[in-house]
Amino acid sequence: MFLNSLSSAISFVPAAGRLRCRPPAIRAMDAAQPFDMEAQASDLMDRRVRLKIAIIGFGNFGQFLAQTFARQGHTLLAHSRTDHSAAAASLGASFFSDPNDLCEQHPDVVLLSSSILSTATVLRALPIQRLRRNTLFTEVLSVKEFPKNLLLKHLPPYFDILCTHPMFGPESGKDGWDGLPLVYEKVRIGDYGDRAERCKRFLDIFEREGCRMVEMSCAEHDACAAETQFLTHTVGRLLSMLDLKSTQIDTKGYEALLKLVQNTGSDSFELYNGLFMYNKNSTELLERLDMAFDSLKKDLFGKLHDVLRKQLFEDSSEN
Numbered sequence: 001m002f003l004n005s006l007s008s009a010i011s012f013v014p015a016a017g018r019l020r021c022r023p024p025a026i027r028a029m030d031a032a033q034p035f036d037m038e039a040q041a042s043d044l045m046d047r048r049v050r051l052k053i054a055i056i057g058f059g060n061f062g063q064f065l066a067q068t069f070a071r072q073g074h075t076l077l078a079h080s081r082t083d084h085s086a087a088a089a090s091l092g093a094s095f096f097s098d099p100n101d102l103c104e105q106h107p108d109v110v111l112l113s114s115s116i117l118s119t120a121t122v123l124r125a126l127p128i129q130r131l132r133r134n135t136l137f138t139e140v141l142s143v144k145e146f147p148k149n150l151l152l153k154h155l156p157p158y159f160d161i162l163c164t165h166p167m168f169g170p171e172s173g174k175d176g177w178d179g180l181p182l183v184y185e186k187v188r189i190g191d192y193g194d195r196a197e198r199c200k201r202f203l204d205i206f207e208r209e210g211c212r213m214v215e216m217s218c219a220e221h222d223a224c225a226a227e228t229q230f231l232t233h234t235v236g237r238l239l240s241m242l243d244l245k246s247t248q249i250d251t252k253g254y255e256a257l258l259k260l261v262q263n264t265g266s267d268s269f270e271l272y273n274g275l276f277m278y279n280k281n282s283t284e285l286l287e288r289l290d291m292a293f294d295s296l297k298k299d300l301f302g303k304l305h306d307v308l309r310k311q312l313f314e315d316s317s318e319n
């Protein structure tokens with residue numbers, strides 16, 4: 001492109017009086033050059049900013065993330081147990097049934113979005129020896145200590161590791177990610193080459209969407225998440241068993257409950273089970289919830305019992 005502009009600029013130079021005619025020719029070059037340089041620079045920038053991201057586990061959440069990654073112009077590869085090639089094609093992603101083929105594409109980033117329960121098996125089945133030694137591994141599991149330990153144990157030291165948890169899903173993030181939290185821990189990012197920059201570029205995807213970026217250790221995340229996420233899912237699931245319906249006199253509080261059922265209802269039981277099985281804090285939370293419910297019932301039935309007993313004694317004294 002730069003050469004084309006140069007030759008078209010030269011073609012305006014008359015054969016005679018070349019010296020005198022040079023200024024306008026140079027002006028033409030000057031006019032074309034910034035445009036060309038800008039195009040080249042923006043191309044280079046694009047190449048620097050754009051990532052080749054391989055999503056492993058292209059289910060509900062993997063596809064949800066892919067929509068935003070694709071909109072931001074990243075190159076997407078996908079692999080899953082099930083054939084999601086039609087969904088991948090609709091998002092502009094290339095689907096690979098065979099993980100060998102995907103790894104040979106040498107993605108910059110490998111993102112695990114498989115169910116919590118299957119992630120160890122999924123990771124072990126990945127032919128990581130076919131990846132570039134300089135690859136960033138990340139994951140979006142809803143529990144954090146488990147994948148951190150798994151990746152540290154399974155991956156050779158030359159792979160970078162970034163643990164993340166977008167604290168939203170296809171339902172709560174359907175109208176955009178603005179203000180929604182993205183928790184992350186840079187577990188192992190090499191300090192040579194462009195490794196830190198590549199990690200930043202990946203995190204920038206969320207920052208550009210307006211996510212609230214929260215850097216936090218995986219252990220701290222799990223302690224908080226049992227109280228926030230597991231509790232939310234548990235209450236949502238309990239309420240969904242009551243088959244609640246909207247009425248003409250819904251209060252704001254009741255509307256919030258219906259919304260909670262809707263928000264948590266589209267997530268798989270496998271995900272919920274993973275929140276319980278792979279977060280050691282969840283068992284304690286479930287026990288506390290059980291005790292709180294029992295104590296609430298005791299208060300109510302205790303008061304009812306007092307009233308009934310009083311009535312019983314009043315009735316008997318009247319007789």
Ligand code: NAP
Pocket residue numbers: 056057058059060061062080081082083084113114115116118121122140141142143165166167168169170267268270271274
């Ligand atoms: P999920 O039920 O937790 O995971 C579904 C994915 O796991 C699918 O891609 C599925 O493969 C794969 N999978 C399940 N069992 C498998 C097995 N035995 N072998 C290989 N692959 C298996 O539902 P999800 O909502 O898509 O969540 C994916 C991940 O994102 C989870 O780790 C979850 O904790 C995390 N996350 C979810 C949300 C959310 O709101 N949904 C939010 C933040 C983080 P197929 O493609 O073959 O079905």
